[in-house]
Amino acid sequence: MNTSTILLIGFVALVGLAMGFAIGRSQSDSPSFQNTGEALLVREVRTHFGAPNYHLMNHITLQMQDGTTQVDHILVSRFGVFVIETKCYNGWIFANAKHANWTQVLFQKKSQFQNPILQNFRHVRAVQELLDFLPADCVKSVVVFTGDAAFKTEVPSGVFNLAGFVEHIKVQSAELLSLNRVQFCVGRLETARLAISKETDVEHVENLRRRHGMSVGSIETLRTGDRKREPRP
Numbered sequence: 001m002n003t004s005t006i007l008l009i010g011f012v013a014l015v016g017l018a019m020g021f022a023i024g025r026s027q028s029d030s031p032s033f034q035n036t037g038e039a040l041l042v043r044e045v046r047t048h049f050g051a052p053n054y055h056l057m058n059h060i061t062l063q064m065q066d067g068t069t070q071v072d073h074i075l076v077s078r079f080g081v082f083v084i085e086t087k088c089y090n091g092w093i094f095a096n097a098k099h100a101n102w103t104q105v106l107f108q109k110k111s112q113f114q115n116p117i118l119q120n121f122r123h124v125r126a127v128q129e130l131l132d133f134l135p136a137d138c139v140k141s142v143v144v145f146t147g148d149a150a151f152k153t154e155v156p157s158g159v160f161n162l163a164g165f166v167e168h169i170k171v172q173s174a175e176l177l178s179l180n181r182v183q184f185c186v187g188r189l190e191t192a193r194l195a196i197s198k199e200t201d202v203e204h205v206e207n208l209r210r211r212h213g214m215s216v217g218s219i220e221t222l223r224t225g226d227r228k229r230e231p232r233p
Contacts, residue, residue: 037088037146038072040162045075048166052179053078055186061194062126068194071123076185079172081139083127084165085120089113089149097156104149116143117156130192131185138176142168 038058045056060071073084091106101112120141128139143159160168177185 035086035088037086037144040088040146041073041084041086041144041165044162044166045073049075049077049169052182055182057186057189057193060189062130062192063194064122064126064129069122069126071127074127074189075169076177076182076189077169077172078175078177078179078182079169080176081127081131081134081185082142082169083120083124083139084142084144085116085123087113087116087143087145087149088147089145090147091149092152093145093149094153095151095156095159096153105152117141117158127189130188134177134181134185 042056042058045054049056054075054077057074057076058072060074061068062071071083072086073082075082075084089104091104094103094105095115096102097115097117100115100118102115104111104113120143124139124141128134128136131139141158142165144165145159145161149161
């Protein structure tokens with residue numbers, strides 16, 4: 001095999017990788033796979049945090065021993081790997097980091113939803129297991145409320161609105177990962193994630209039903225946290 005042939009094969013391989021990355025990125029950015037809150041967070045991250053120091057991944061479904069787990073966003077950066085759970089809620093929120101459920105009050109109607117901090121624990125664990133070459137504390141949990149909700153209790157640590165989330169990421173200045181390590185983390189996550197498709201979503205919902213015995217409606221609220229946008233009471 002001569003030098004020209006080798007170079008041509010290498011060029012074709014690089015083009016293929018680039019096209020695969022582009023297709024995967026376009027799928028994860030597709031509105032059909034993002035609820036309102038997730039789309040708002042994507043826009044803010046892209047406005048404030050770019051390559052090469054930051055790499056945002058969206059709608060990541062990972063296989064675990066007892067089923068699958070679906071992560072809204074993973075922000076891989078030189079300053080840590082941020083596992084992000086988004087909630088697009090309005091009204092008043094009553095929260096306690098140790099309670100299994102939190103309460104939303106909207107137009108005098110009370111409803112409960114799963115504590116998103118506890119919900120994100122499984123996501124963080126899945127990422128930690130996959131990136132087992134990193135110290136566990138490099139993988140950080142973040143919960144972001146992207147709607148107009150107002151907390152009527154003390155806001156638990158690690159929970160932010162959109163503006164607070166942006167500031168939180170900006171103040172992370174201690175370098176924990178080299179640029180090469182950032183790229184390696186992204187590569188491993190991209191390789192491990194399940195295909196972004198309706199079939200993957202259906203499989204994930206079935207896993208939730210098997211683990212929790214939940215109704216489809218409850219699963220959808222748990223999975224997306226995207227409730228109808230209404231004025232604040």
